[in-house]
Structure formats: C-alpha cells, structure tokens
Amino acid sequence: MQQHDEPTERVSRRGFLRGAGASLAAGGVVGAIQSDKAGTATVEPALQNAADVVALSFVLNGKPVAVKVRTGFTLLETLRDHLDHTGAKLVCDYGACGACTVLLDGVAVNSCLVLAVECQGRKVETIEGLAVDGKLHPVQEAFIAEDARQCGFCTPGMIMSCKSLLDRKAAPTHQETAEALAGNICRCGTYFNIQRAVDRAAKAKAGGR
Amino acid sequence: MATEDKKVKLVLGFAGAREEVEITIPDEEPVPWDLTTQFSVVGGKHPRSDAQAKVTGRAKYTHDINLPGMLFGGFARSPHAAAEIVAIDTSAAEKIDGVKAVIPMQQERVRYAGQPVAALAATTRQALAAGIAAVKVEWKPLPHAARIEDAMREGAPVVHKNQQSNVTGSGRARNDERVVAELGSSHKVVKATARTQVQTHSCLETHGTVAQWKGDDLTIWTSTQATFGVRSQVADALRIDESKVTVLCDFMGGGFGSKFGAGYFTAIAARLAQMAGAPVKIMFDRREEHTDTGNRPDSIQEMELGVSADGKLGPYSVKLTGTPGIGRGAGAANPMIYDFPRELRAVSQTEVATNAGQQAAMRAPGHPQGSFALETILDLAAEAIGMDPLEFRIKNDSNPVRLAQYEEGARRIGWKNRRKNGSATGRLRRGLGVASGTWGGLGGPSAEVDCRIFKDGSVQVRNGSQDIGTGTKTVMAVVAAEELGLPLEKVRPFMGDTNDPVGPASGGSTTAPSIAPAARQAAYLAGRELKALVAKHLGVDAAKLLMKNGRVSTAEGKGLSFEDACRLISTGEIRARGKRRSNFKTFRGGVAGCQFAEVEVDCDYGLVRVVRIIALQDAGIIVNRLQAESQVNGGVIQGLAYALHEERVMDRQLGHQMNANFEMYKIPGMKDMPEIECVLYDVANGGNNTSVCGIGEPTCIPTASAIAGAIHNALGVRVLSLPMTPDKVLAALATKGAGK
Numbered sequence: 030m031q032q033h034d035e036p037t038e039r040v041s042r043r044g045f046l047r048g049a050g051a052s053l054a055a056g057g058v059v060g061a062i063q064s065d066k067a068g069t070a071t072v073e074p075a076l077q078n079a080a081d082v083v084a085l086s087f088v089l090n091g092k093p094v095a096v097k098v099r100t101g102f103t104l105l106e107t108l109r110d111h112l113d114h115t116g117a118k119l120v121c122d123y124g125a126c127g128a129c130t131v132l133l134d135g136v137a138v139n140s141c142l143v144l145a146v147e148c149q150g151r152k153v154e155t156i157e158g159l160a161v162d163g164k165l166h167p168v169q170e171a172f173i174a175e176d177a178r179q180c181g182f183c184t185p186g187m188i189m190s191c192k193s194l195l196d197r198k199a200a201p202t203h204q205e206t207a208e209a210l211a212g213n214i215c216r217c218g219t220y221f222n223i224q225r226a227v228d229r230a231a232k233a234k235a236g237g238r
Numbered sequence: 239m240a241t242e243d244k245k246v247k248l249v250l251g252f253a254g255a256r257e258e259v260e261i262t263i264p265d266e267e268p269v270p271w272d273l274t275t276q277f278s279v280v281g282g283k284h285p286r287s288d289a290q291a292k293v294t295g296r297a298k299y300t301h302d303i304n305l306p307g308m309l310f311g312g313f314a315r316s317p318h319a320a321a322e323i324v325a326i327d328t329s330a331a332e333k334i335d336g337v338k339a340v341i342p343m344q345q346e347r348v349r350y351a352g353q354p355v356a357a358l359a360a361t362t363r364q365a366l367a368a369g370i371a372a373v374k375v376e377w378k379p380l381p382h383a384a385r386i387e388d389a390m391r392e393g394a395p396v397v398h399k400n401q402q403s404n405v406t407g408s409g410r411a412r413n414d415e416r417v418v419a420e421l422g423s424s425h426k427v428v429k430a431t432a433r434t435q436v437q438t439h440s441c442l443e444t445h446g447t448v449a450q451w452k453g454d455d456l457t458i459w460t461s462t463q464a465t466f467g468v469r470s471q472v473a474d475a476l477r478i479d480e481s482k483v484t485v486l487c488d489f490m491g492g493g494f495g496s497k498f499g500a501g502y503f504t505a506i507a508a509r510l511a512q513m514a515g516a517p518v519k520i521m522f523d524r525r526e527e528h529t530d531t532g533n534r535p536d537s538i539q540e541m542e543l544g545v546s547a548d549g550k551l552g553p554y555s556v557k558l559t560g561t562p563g564i565g566r567g568a569g570a571a572n573p574m575i576y577d578f579p580r581e582l583r584a585v586s587q588t589e590v591a592t593n594a595g596q597q598a599a600m601r602a603p604g605h606p607q608g609s610f611a612l613e614t615i616l617d618l619a620a621e622a623i624g625m626d627p628l629e630f631r632i633k634n635d636s637n638p639v640r641l642a643q644y645e646e647g648a649r650r651i652g653w654k655n656r657r658k659n660g661s662a663t664g665r666l667r668r669g670l671g672v673a674s675g676t677w678g679g680l681g682g683p684s685a686e687v688d689c690r691i692f693k694d695g696s697v698q699v700r701n702g703s704q705d706i707g708t709g710t711k712t713v714m715a716v717v718a719a720e721e722l723g724l725p726l727e728k729v730r731p732f733m734g735d736t737n738d739p740v741g742p743a744s745g746g747s748t749t750a751p752s753i754a755p756a757a758r759q760a761a762y763l764a765g766r767e768l769k770a771l772v773a774k775h776l777g778v779d780a781a782k783l784l785m786k787n788g789r790v791s792t793a794e795g796k797g798l799s800f801e802d803a804c805r806l807i808s809t810g811e812i813r814a815r816g817k818r819r820s821n822f823k824t825f826r827g828g829v830a831g832c833q834f835a836e837v838e839v840d841c842d843y844g845l846v847r848v849v850r851i852i853a854l855q856d857a858g859i860i861v862n863r864l865q866a867e868s869q870v871n872g873g874v875i876q877g878l879a880y881a882l883h884e885e886r887v888m889d890r891q892l893g894h895q896m897n898a899n900f901e902m903y904k905i906p907g908m909k910d911m912p913e914i915e916c917v918l919y920d921v922a923n924g925g926n927n928t929s930v931c932g933i934g935e936p937t938c939i940p941t942a943s944a945i946a947g948a949i950h951n952a953l954g955v956r957v958l959s960l961p962m963t964p965d966k967v968l969a970a971l972a973t974k975g976a977g978k
Binding site: 041044099101106109111113114115116117118119120121122123126127128145155156157159160165172173174178179182183184185187188206207208210211212213214215216217218219220221222223224 | 285286288289290292294296297298300301302304345363364440441442443444489490491492494521523524622706707708709864865867868869871872873874876877878900901905907908909911914970
C-alpha cells in the first residue's frame with residue numbers, strides 16, 4: 030500500500046526530467062564517457078552495478094572531474110553527496126528558492142532541477158570555486174562588508190546569482206538586481222543588505238579589481 | 239584574591255533621559271558599561287567572525303555533514319489527517335535492498351496528515367524512498383477537522399481521544415461583568431474582530447540530525463537552537479549518560495523558535511545508527527518542514543474597547559481563540575504595551591484543537607498576532623473619537639524611550655502630511671501607519687564563557703551553545719576584545735560544541751544578553767591574571783594597569799605590549815571562566831520599539847506595496863552596529879511577510895496542507911522589499927555588565943500592524959484579517975462602497 034504522503038512529488042517536474050534523463054543517457058551521453066580518466070569519486074558500492082549508473086565527466090571550478098552517477102541524480106545531489114561540494118544547499122528541492130544556484134557554462138541554474146548527466150563535458154562553477162588562490166571574489170567581499178547574510182544558508186546560492194548578474198551587467202539598477210535575484214529566498218530577511226552588497230561589488234569591479 | 243563587594247556609580251538611560259544609579263557588585267565583576275564609557279571596539283560596524291566561512295561555502299551545517307558509510311534516514315508518514323492504525327507491517331520494507339534499519343513508531347492512531355508512523359535508514363536516498371513506500375499500513379480513516387472553523391463547529395470530529403470537544407477554555411474572564419458595565423458607561427465603544435493566520439517557520443535548513451556512535455559515545459550534529467537541551471533530551475530518550483553525548487552545531491540555517499528541542503527525529507537517528515552500526519543522517523524535506531516542525535498559531539480576537547472623550551484607554555474586553563493543532567498553547571499577547579487600566583481588562587483565552595501539526599514558539603510567540611488586533615482596535619478607537627492615531631498612542635504610552643521614538647519616527651516619515659483616513663482618491667492610494675512593540679530580552683543565568691590567552695598573544699573565547707545566525711559568536715569576540723584592549727581580529731570565538739561551557743537555548747532574544755556579560759567577565763578575569771604577571775615583572779601596582787590599544791600599561795605609559803605581556807605566561811595559557819549572574823537594577827525593563835509604515839494600495843487589483851518602513855528600536859548598548867541593523871531589517875521583512883504573504887492553507891476535505899512548498903507558501907523576495915530605515919537607540923539599561931539586550935524578536939512585532947494602519951489610512955476602511963491579500967483588500971473596499 031502506497032502511503033508515503035508525497036502527491037506533488039509523483040508529478041514533479043524533476044520526476045519528468047528523471048525519465049527524460051534516463052533516455053538521454055541511453056543515447057549520446059554514455060558514449061562520450063569512454064575517454065574518461067579514472068573516477069575521482071563514486072556512488073555507493075551497492076550501486077556500482079546498477080543498470081542506470083553512468084560515468085560522467087565535467088569541469089568543476091576549473092578542474093576536470095569524473096564521477097559515476099545514476100542517470101536520475103540531480104547535479105545538486107551529485108555535487109553534495111558524491112563530490113564533497115556542499116556549498117550549494119538543498120532547500121525546496123523544487124526550483125523555488127535558489128539556494129542550490131550554481132553556474133552551468135556561466136548561466137545561473139537551480140542545480141536541483143538539472144540532471145547530472147546534462148553536465149557531461151560542460152563547465153560547472155560553485156561557490157567553492159569563486160575565490161582564486163585564497164583571494165575572495167568582489168561579491169564575496171561585498172557580502173562580508175555589508176553583512177548580507179545572517180544564518181548564511183541562502184548565501185552560496187545568493188552569491189552565485191549575484192556573480193552571474195554582475196558578469197552580465199557591470200552596473201545593474203536596483204530593479205535589475207531585484208529581477209535577477211527574484212528566485213533566491215532569504216528567510217532571515219537580508220535582502221536590503223544584499224542590495225547594498227551588489228552595489229558595492231559592482232563598484233569594486235569597476236574600480237579594476 | 240579579594241572578594242569584597244564594590245560600589246559603583248553608573249549613568250544609565252539614553253540620550254533623551256539619563257539617570258544616575260549606584261549599585262553594589264562583587265569584586266570579580268567588571269564595572270558595568272554605561273553612557274559614559276568610551277569604547278574602542280564595541281558599537282563599531284564589524285564584519286562577523288564567521289563571514290568568510292559563510293561566503294565561501296566552507297561553513298558546514300548539519301545538512302552538509304557526510305560521514306564515511308553514512309546512511310540516509312527518513313520517515314513513513316500518514317496520508318490521513320485522522321485515522322486508526324489497524325496494522326502496520328514493515329517486513330517488506332526491511333527486505334528492500336539497501337534498507338538497514340526500520341523502527342515502527344507504534345501508535346494507535348494518527349491525528350494529522352504527515353504524522354510519522356515508521357522510521358527507516360538506508361544506504362541511498364533511492365533505497366530509503368523505496369523502503370518508505372514499502373511500509374504497509376492498514377488504515378481506518380476517521381473524520382477530521384483540520385481548520386479552526388471546522389473544529390469549532392457543533393458536532394465537529396473530536397481531535398483528542400478522551401475529550402468531549404475541541405474547544406478548551408471557558409471564554410470568560412474573571413472581571414467580565416465589571417468590564418461590561420464600564421463599557422456601558424464609556425464615552426465611545428469600538429468593537430472589532432481581528433484574525434491572523436497560521437504561519438510556518440520555514441527555516442531554509444530543514445530540521446535534521448546526524449548521529450554517530452563510537453563505542454558507547456554518541457556524537458550528534460544537529461540544526462538546533464539549544465545544543466545543551468538536545469544533549470539532555472537525547473540522553474534521556476536513549477537512557478544513556480549525558481557524559482557520553484556530544485552535540486555539535488557549528489552553523490545552523492535558521493530556527494525562529496522551531497528548533498528549541500531535540501525533536502523526535504534526533505533520538506530516532508541515534509537509534510537507527512545503533513541498529514545499523516553506521517552513522518545516520520535525517521534531514522526533513524520541505525513538506526515535512528512545513529507540516530511537522532511547528533508553526534505560529536492562528537488567532538481570532540474579538541475586542542471591545544471603551545475610550546474617554548479626551549482619548550484615554552478605558553475598559554477592554556478581549557476574547558482570544560486560536561489553534562495549536564494537536565499541541566497546546568495558542569495565546570496572543572493582547573493587550574500589551576499601552577497603559578490600559580489594569581482592573582478594567584477582561585481577557586479570556588480559548589484553544590481549539592485541530593488535526594494539524596502542533597504549534598511551536600515562533601519569533602516573539604503570541605506578539606505579532608496580539609499586536610495586529612490591538613493596534614487595529616486602537617486605530618478604530620482613534621478614528622471614532624476623531625483623534626490622530628499617533629497622538630492617541632502618545633496619550634496612552636508612558637515608556638520614555640518609545641515616546642522619543644514616536645517623535646523621531648513621525649518626523650522621518652512625514653507624519654504631519656498624513657491625510658485623513660480614506661481621503662486619498664484615484665487608483666493608487668497612499669497611507670501612513672504606526673504601531674509599537676515591546677520585549678524582555680535582557681537575558682540572565684546560566685551562561686558561562688571561557689577566555690583563553692595564549693603565550694603568543696592570541697585569544698579564544700568559548701561557549702558551547704549555538705550561534706543561530708544572529709551573530710552571537712561575534713558578540714562574544716567584540717566584548718572580549720574591548721575588555722582586553724585588542725583589535726577584534728585577535729580574538730577568535732567558538733560556539734556550538736557541548737564540551738565547551740554551558741549556555742542558554744536561543745529563545746526570548748536572550749542569547750546575546752546572557753552570553754555577552756559572561757564573555758566580558760571571562761576576559762576581565764583573564765586580563766586580571768595577565769596584569770598580575772606584568773605588575774610583578776615591572777614592579778608596578780596591578781590596579782594601575784590598563785589594557786588598551788594592544789598594551790598592558792599604566793596611564794603614564796609604563797608597561798608592555800599585549801604580546802610581550804603574554805610571553806610572561808608560564809603555565810601554557812591563562813584560562814578564566816566568566817559566569818553570568820542575575821540582572822542588576824535596570825534603568826527600565828523591556829526593550830522598546832515602534833515602526834512607521836507607508837504603503838501604496840492599487841485599488842483596481844487590491845495589491846499592497848509597502849513603500850517605506852521606519853523601524854525605531856531600543857537596542858541596549860549596541861555591540862556591533864552592522865549586525866544590529868541586520869537584525870532589525872530581518873525582523874521587519876518577516877513582519878512584512880506576515881502582513882501580506884505567508885499563510886498555511888489547509889484543505890477542509892483532505893486535511894492536508896495545500897502549500898507545503900516554497901511555490902505556494904509565499905516567502906517575500908527581493909522585489910517585495912520596501913525601503914527600510916533602521917534607527918537604533920543606544921540604551922544603557924544597566925541590567926548586566928554590558929547592557930546588551932536581544933533584539934531578534936521585538937523588531938518583527940509591530941510591522942504588520944503598522945502596515946495595516948497605513949492601509950486603513952489609505953482606504954478609509956480596515957482590513958481585519960492577515961495576510962492582507964488582494965481579495966481581502968478588495969472586499970474591504972467593497973464594504974466602503976456599499977455606503978459604510
């Protein structure tokens with residue numbers, strides 16, 4: 030008897046995506062895996078032989094990674110559970126909060142709505158890769174200076190959305206910032222500080238930082 | 239060392255009203271800070287000590303703990319809002335590949351949709367989901383009442399087994415008769431019924447725990463507001479010694495009152511881990527977070543208020559009704575703040591059980607709901623006697639801090655240009671509103687802090703309770719840096735490990751005012767030991783030594799740099815323990831605040847846009863201005879969410895929450911933000927050696943009420959129910975159009 034109380038989950042967008050991902054993997058993606066180096070991380074031993082496990086490689090924060098995943102894995106659970114990148118957070122599991130935001134080929138995406146297999150051969154940037162050689166990105170520095178977080182749980186996603194915005198627009202208006210961050214929820218209520226942080230980071234970048 | 243008491247004179251109060259007091263304090267207490275203290279670190283704008291970890295993704299929350307061989311734990315839950323469990327069979331679940339442990343949570347019946355019936359642990363999320371789906375329960379569904387109006391109906395299904403009715407409380411107050419009589423002879427009597435909704439805490443990091451055994455020792459990582467509370471509750475539930483349990487919480491992603499206890503899931507994670515012989519992680523999903531971790535109870539508040547012709551508050555009758563779900567406690571703080579004649583108040587409280595998850599303390603429990611109703615009746619009373627609503631409040635409020643705030647707030651928002659209620663015309667109408675808040679937030683025992691000074695001149699302050707994102711760690715460091723005369727970056731604060739000194743649960747805005755004085759005393763005592771070494775070394779009187787600007791020296795400059803002084807330490811390190819003592823005589827109990835709102839209402843669509851909020855807040859002696867402002871902004875934004883956005887929606891027929899997600903449960907975003915002007919009042923309350931007070935809660939109390947007042951001013955009609963969504967605004971407008 031099915032009694033798990035998840036009516037929405039059964040018809041979720043990702044449930045649909047999972048099905049689509051499986052067929053995608055059966056097509057071109059698996060072939061592309063052949064040239065991989067040895068895996069740097071794997072799924073649990075119990076899954077090693079499952080039929081829907083594929084080897085996957087992509088560029089994570091500038092470094093190539095190879096990992097075995099089930100075709101239904103999201104990018105988020107792959108990063109968090111299998112690649113020890115826990116910066117991006119699982120909050121709504123539904124693309125409604127932005128806490129899992131990462132950049133895929135430079136575009137901000139909800140990694141809970143992206144299948145890992147979609148990332149084959151592509152570039153993924155996460156909060157862990159933002160600082161270069163220990164030097165913080167201007168957005169990170171601005172978030173510190175403007176106290177643009179309290180509990181900090183939304184922060185990795187929020188910062189990646191801000192970074193994506195500033196990559197596209199050097200000096201966004203407040204309206205543009207609000208549009209760009211509309212998909213990121215902060216429960217502690219630091220939006221006001223975040224707005225100031227975006228302004229500060231834009232200025233710092235313009236100053237040749 | 240001498241332990242004689244010492245007498246000290248202090249200047250307390252705030253810029254608008256100073257008072258001198260003399261108090262006696264023990265020798266081991268530093269002289270309390272007051273209005274005359276010259277600070278070098280305290281009161282500045284300091285980035286938080288853990289900011290770098292949070293902006294780089296290095297901060298590890300419970301959600302982020304991955305241990306080798308760790309299993310995923312979760313729950314099979316009831317699909318029924320009320321049902322008897324005829325039989326439960328977990329044998330099929332146990333056979334699922336990857337499922338390592340199953341605990342049936344024996345129950346005769348369930349009383350809300352989503353109530354757990356079995357716990358499982360499995361090697362993967364997928365195996366866990368398969369295991370949960372394989373738990374077989376034979377249900378006998380029962381009729382249910384998931385909404386307060388359904389549960390109050392005559393003949394409604396009864397939620398609790400051995401009760402006649404869902405309603406508890408007589409609905410009568412002790413002095414009802416007298417108040418009714420006095421109302422009869424009042425100059426004017428206003429009546430209104432205000433309603434507030436159920437709000438969920440919606441912590442971004444859901445409730446969860448990771449449990450790991452090493453032999454008989456248990457380590458718990460948990461997202462909590464009470465590390466020490468979790469330690470004792472888990473030890474108690476598992477019947478093991480508290481000495482075997484360590485609770486860790488380096489970072490946590492929001493609690494707002496809902497993470498005050500261990501929760502059933504923590505002991506279950508530990509049990510599953512024991513059974514499976516592997517660490518277990520349980521993190522709730524978003525639906526579980528909405529439905530099974532608590533909520534702010536709703537309220538129906540029926541009020542009658544008498545006022546005199548000159549605008550003084552008179553007899554006041556309030557009948558409060560609210561639902562705690564299957565739990566207990568659904569009170570609203572009404573009345574508060576204003577000078578109601580004490581003997582002329584008749585307040586009764588009724589609770590209504592419903593088939594829904596139980597309530598939990600939520601940021602200023604009872605206050606935002608009480609405030610919404612109270613400020614509503616005040617605005618209506620002012621209107622009835624033709625008095626300006628701000629003037630009416632000033633006439634009935636004797637708090638000196640708030641009186642100063644009313645004046646300043648009115649000036650900043652341009653209150654003198656406020657138009658008469660309902661005189662605005664056109665599609666977009668603007669209005670102004672005002673409301674007040676109060677809180678305790680002065681803290682107390684028990685809290686202890688260790689200050690360690692190392693031979694190389696570096697310093698730690700340590701406390702074992704938690705920083706829930708409010709910045710308590712940084713508060714400790716600022717206070718200790720001030721006391722030791724060091725720059726902030728020299729002091730490293732640590733929290734979130736129960737092997738460090740004891741501290742409070744984070745509730746009632748008491749964490750900072752409980753811990754800061756202990757941190758200061760710890761630094762004071764450690765500094766005194768260092769001074770003694772320097773005094774001996776240089777042959778000067780220790781009492782003449784000051785710690786300032788990174789030096790330990792006399793006023794004339796004879797001394798050593800802090801680092802050179804630390805080289806005199808021969809014992810490895812100096813370690814001193816500061817202990818929070820009871821509060822001293824305070825300037826004034828309570829933490830005063832008020833807020834002004836400006837709104838613009840679109841009368842075609844009923845949409846309310848908040849243009850501006852001026853938040854004026856008594857914040858004690860402000861330790862870190864940057865994070866104090868963040869606290870105020872956060873409170874205002876949650877208040878705005880309460881005013882316009884958030885509402886748990888229960889389906890009458892299914893008994894399920896229909897919006898247990900973040901798509902349909904509306905948390906405001908960047909585009910909903912008004913301009914927020916935060917005006918902090920530095921108040922030396924003298925309650926402890928730092929005058930620190932907590933402001934997490936008071937700032938979220940008056941926002942919705944001020945917004946409601948502004949809508950009233952714009953439209954000339956009151957919206958009596960939260961959240962003030964477009965349908966309600968249009969309905970209110972329609973009553974006005976009908977000739978009211």
